[in-house]
Amino acid sequence: MKIDDIKLWLDERLSISTLAAMAQKKEVPLHRHSIWYYFGGMTLFLFTVQVVTGILLLLYYRPSSENAFESVQFIMTEVKFGWLIRSIHSWSANLMIATLFIHMFSVFFLRSYYPPREITWLSGVFLLFIVICFGFSGYLLPWNKLAFFATKVGTEIAGVVPVVGRPIMRFLRGGDDVTGATLTRFFGFHVAVLPATATVFIAVHVLLVQLHGMHVPEKYEHTHRKMKFFPNFILRDLIGWILAIGVLAILAALFPWELGEKADAFTPAPAGIKPEWYFLFMFQTLKLIPAKVLGLDGEVLGIMAFNVVAMLLFIVPFVDRSPENRRRRLILNVAGVLALVYIVGMTIYGYVT
Amino acid sequence: MTRLRKMDRQAKQFQKEWPAHLARVLQRLNARVTLRLFLRLGIILTLFTLVSAQKKSSCIECHSKLEDTRLSAPAKLFDNDIHHARGLSCNDCHGGDPNADTREGAKDPRKGYLGKPKTLDIPAYCGKCHSDATLMKKFNPSLRVDQEKEYYTSNHGKLLKAGEQRVATCISCHSVHGIRSPKDPLSSVYPSNVAETCSKCHASADYMRGFGIPNDQYAKYKTSVHAKALYEKQDLSAPTCNDCHGNHGATPPGIASVANVCGQCHARQAELFQTSPHKAAFDQKQLAECLTCHSNHAIAKPGDQMIGTQQGALCINCHSSGDKGFVAAGLMRSRIDELIGSIDKSTEILNRAERAGMEVSKPKFELKGATDALTHARVLIHSSSTAEVEKVVAPGLEAAGKGYQAGLGALAERSYRRKGLAVSLVFILFLAGLVYLKVRQIESRQAAEK
Numbered sequence: 026m027k028i029d030d031i032k033l034w035l036d037e038r039l040s041i042s043t044l045a046a047m048a049q050k051k052e053v054p055l056h057r058h059s060i061w062y063y064f065g066g067m068t069l070f071l072f073t074v075q076v077v078t079g080i081l082l083l084l085y086y087r088p089s090s091e092n093a094f095e096s097v098q099f100i101m102t103e104v105k106f107g108w109l110i111r112s113i114h115s116w117s118a119n120l121m122i123a124t125l126f127i128h129m130f131s132v133f134f135l136r137s138y139y140p141p142r143e144i145t146w147l148s149g150v151f152l153l154f155i156v157i158c159f160g161f162s163g164y165l166l167p168w169n170k171l172a173f174f175a176t177k178v179g180t181e182i183a184g185v186v187p188v189v190g191r192p193i194m195r196f197l198r199g200g201d202d203v204t205g206a207t208l209t210r211f212f213g214f215h216v217a218v219l220p221a222t223a224t225v226f227i228a229v230h231v232l233l234v235q236l237h238g239m240h241v242p243e244k245y246e247h248t249h250r251k252m253k254f255f256p257n258f259i260l261r262d263l264i265g266w267i268l269a270i271g272v273l274a275i276l277a278a279l280f281p282w283e284l285g286e287k288a289d290a291f292t293p294a295p296a297g298i299k300p301e302w303y304f305l306f307m308f309q310t311l312k313l314i315p316a317k318v319l320g321l322d323g324e325v326l327g328i329m330a331f332n333v334v335a336m337l338l339f340i341v342p343f344v345d346r347s348p349e350n351r352r353r354r355l356i357l358n359v360a361g362v363l364a365l366v367y368i369v370g371m372t373i374y375g376y377v378t
Numbered sequence: 379m380t381r382l383r384k385m386d387r388q389a390k391q392f393q394k395e396w397p398a399h400l401a402r403v404l405q406r407l408n409a410r411v412t413l414r415l416f417l418r419l420g421i422i423l424t425l426f427t428l429v430s431a432q433k434k435s436s437c438i439e440c441h442s443k444l445e446d447t448r449l450s451a452p453a454k455l456f457d458n459d460i461h462h463a464r465g466l467s468c469n470d471c472h473g474g475d476p477n478a479d480t481r482e483g484a485k486d487p488r489k490g491y492l493g494k495p496k497t498l499d500i501p502a503y504c505g506k507c508h509s510d511a512t513l514m515k516k517f518n519p520s521l522r523v524d525q526e527k528e529y530y531t532s533n534h535g536k537l538l539k540a541g542e543q544r545v546a547t548c549i550s551c552h553s554v555h556g557i558r559s560p561k562d563p564l565s566s567v568y569p570s571n572v573a574e575t576c577s578k579c580h581a582s583a584d585y586m587r588g589f590g591i592p593n594d595q596y597a598k599y600k601t602s603v604h605a606k607a608l609y610e611k612q613d614l615s616a617p618t619c620n621d622c623h624g625n626h627g628a629t630p631p632g633i634a635s636v637a638n639v640c641g642q643c644h645a646r647q648a649e650l651f652q653t654s655p656h657k658a659a660f661d662q663k664q665l666a667e668c669l670t671c672h673s674n675h676a677i678a679k680p681g682d683q684m685i686g687t688q689q690g691a692l693c694i695n696c697h698s699s700g701d702k703g704f705v706a707a708g709l710m711r712s713r714i715d716e717l718i719g720s721i722d723k724s725t726e727i728l729n730r731a732e733r734a735g736m737e738v739s740k741p742k743f744e745l746k747g748a749t750d751a752l753t754h755a756r757v758l759i760h761s762s763s764t765a766e767v768e769k770v771v772a773p774g775l776e777a778a779g780k781g782y783q784a785g786l787g788a789l790a791e792r793s794y795r796r797k798g799l800a801v802s803l804v805f806i807l808f809l810a811g812l813v814y815l816k817v818r819q820i821e822s823r824q825a826a827e828k
Binding site: 260 | 735736737739740795796798799802803806809810813814816817820824
């Protein structure tokens with residue numbers, strides 16, 4: 026049987042030639058801000074790295090308070106290249122969150138959520154929260170001291186929310202305290218619930234991008250310079266991904282992810298405990314907020330404010346629908362810049378204090 | 379809705395009719411029953427008033443108003459006294475009548491007024507209750523009742539019996555009128571206050587003149603490892619004066635019994651010493667067992683410099699070059715030094731590997747085996763047996779050696795990783811360059827086609 030025969034056989038069944046023709050037709054607009062198009066693909070690539078390294082870690086990881094720490098220690102010291110896989114998994118998770126933030130802010134400032142791309146934005150916001158949940162649940166899995174207390178503080182913060190807070194906290198912890206039960210359910214969220222949900226949202230997100238094509242900012246609508254998606258854009262993407270592997274290799278080899286000490290509920294929390302960098306701006310805000318603001322509990326107020334901002338993200342494409350309303354556009358731009366400055370400023374402040 | 383309306387109607391009706399309801403209830407009550415009820419209430423009220431009146435103490439009332447502080451202080455201090463908290467009053471110790479309104483009535487000898495006890499009588503004065511097991515059980519079933527008896531076995535007690543009045547009695551340590559529970563941090567006999575309390579007399583050269591004992595114990599104790607544990611680490615189990623000398627039976631332990639005193643806490647060291655060749659030698663030379671090397675009140679933190687044959691080591695105070703003990707001391711010290719050196723070397727390399735990001739928590743944990751062996755060896759020197767010390771030093775050296783090997787391995791792994799990274803980066807950059815060239819090639823072909 027010749028190769029052409031195999032191709033024909035497959036084409037009859039999978040319509041590869043139709044898909045190839047579609048891919049051939051697909052084009053990427055070229056303008057001053059085309060660079061931002063790469064960050065969505067980069068985030069997706071890093072997610073793939075997470076899936077692959079995550080599956081490899083699953084071969085040795087044991088999700089119980091008795092074994093979790095020891096199994097990660099085993100991965101880091103005894104398993105051949107285990108240190109590399111775990112370090113890449115941790116570094117890639119952080120880089121993914123960074124590229125995701127860049128992607129979100131670029132989409133926000135370039136107004137790529139204008140109709141008909143509202144659902145693409147919504148699925149993206151869902152993915153942002155899913156990724157943050159990935160980060161929060163994955164952080165506990167090595168069952169070390171820092172992770173234990175960070176989870177304790179994190180879930181405690183969730184518990185402060187009026188009415189629903191306590192039940193949410195109990196659900197997350199699997200009881201009143203952070204215990205082995207918390208670890209087991211965080212593991213469940215991290216390797217089953219969140220990946221399944223993420224896959225659905227990624228599929229919707231990517232399909233919608235294919236359906237609507239890349240958004241061109243109105244300023245550049247008149248320029249008709251374009252680049253073929255296949256192979257030009259995808260090969261450029263590929264260069265980025267190869268370089269990302271290089272960056273991950275450097276980070277993993279020179280700065281292997283720390284394991285720390287095994288969690289012990291009976292020891293006091295380590296001094297100066299801080300959450301992961303992507304939670305730091307919120308943590309710092311809660312630290313700075315006074316205990317009472319206008320007679321209300323400061324912490325509750327802060328958490329509610331973050332919830333409101335998170336909810337606002339969902340309604341962005343329904344509030345700002347076209348470039349015509351200049352004033353609304355200006356307000357959103359100012360809000361976006363302020364949010365960015367606030368996040369960066371508070372994160373730096375959190376690190377230096 | 380109908381149910382709510384019905385309840386509302388019933389409530390309104392009750393509001394109108396409740397006086398009539400009450401009258402009906404009262405009518406039903408038998409007049410005799412009502413009378414009996416009022417009588418009982420009257421008796422209870424009278425008894426309550428009488429009891430309240432008994433609580434009144436004319437001693438406190440008068441004394442607290444007196445201008446002479448010597449006379450008013452007891453009344454004021456008594457508020458915080460444990461006896462007061464347990465419901466006792468002035469007359470329970472001093473006798474008299476606290477209900478009398480005149481001084482003469484209150485201090486009436488016919489009513490058992492005893493007044494201020496003489497120093498010689500104080501132990502018996504307190505012992506009246508504190509030596510009475512039946513009485514004390516009512517207040518605290520676990521409290522000892524042999525304090526008075528024990529007191530007379532102490533040097534204080536013996537001297538008092540002989541008529542010396544400048545010795546400590548109950549009130550010298552426990553204070554008077556403001557006596558607190560020994561568990562109360564403000565008590566003068568709370569662990570961290572004991573040394574201060576004893577020092578009031580024992581550190582005073584003037585006061586101690588004539589007793590023929592030194593007065594530097596407190597100053598020395600303050601420099602000791604025990605005082606550091608008690609005052610700096612706030613370790614209330616650390617010994618203070620009474621833990622070695624006893625409290626009510628306070629006596630300096632004799633040469634023969636000092637090891638038993640130290641051995642209360644340092645049991646293993648005491649046990650090893652008993653089996654060592656030093657035991658017979660110390661007995662023969664009439665040397666006090668522990669304090670010959672460690673001293674008594676100024677016990678310093680023991681260090682390795684105390685053992686060995688070098689200048690400053692304690693062993694050479696008795697042993698000289700060539701004798702068996704001299705050789706053993708030198709050997710024990712050199713093995714301990716060897717173990718310390720090995721642990722330091724391993725710790726250093728493991729820390730270096732850790733700083734370089736290598737995961738070495740397991741070998742670091744296992745190195746604890748070597749530090750445990752070192753601690754054990756330092757205890758075993760009390761056996762004066764090189765063989766006993768060697769039994770723990772050898773495995774300790776092995777554990778430390780393993781730690782060092784693990785550190786070397788981690789550093790080797792680190793350089794292997796760096797080399798691997800360099801090779802990978804060359805390959806990665808080469809691949810990225812190839813793809814870039816391919817893009818350039820495709821794009822120039824596309825431009826030519828256009």
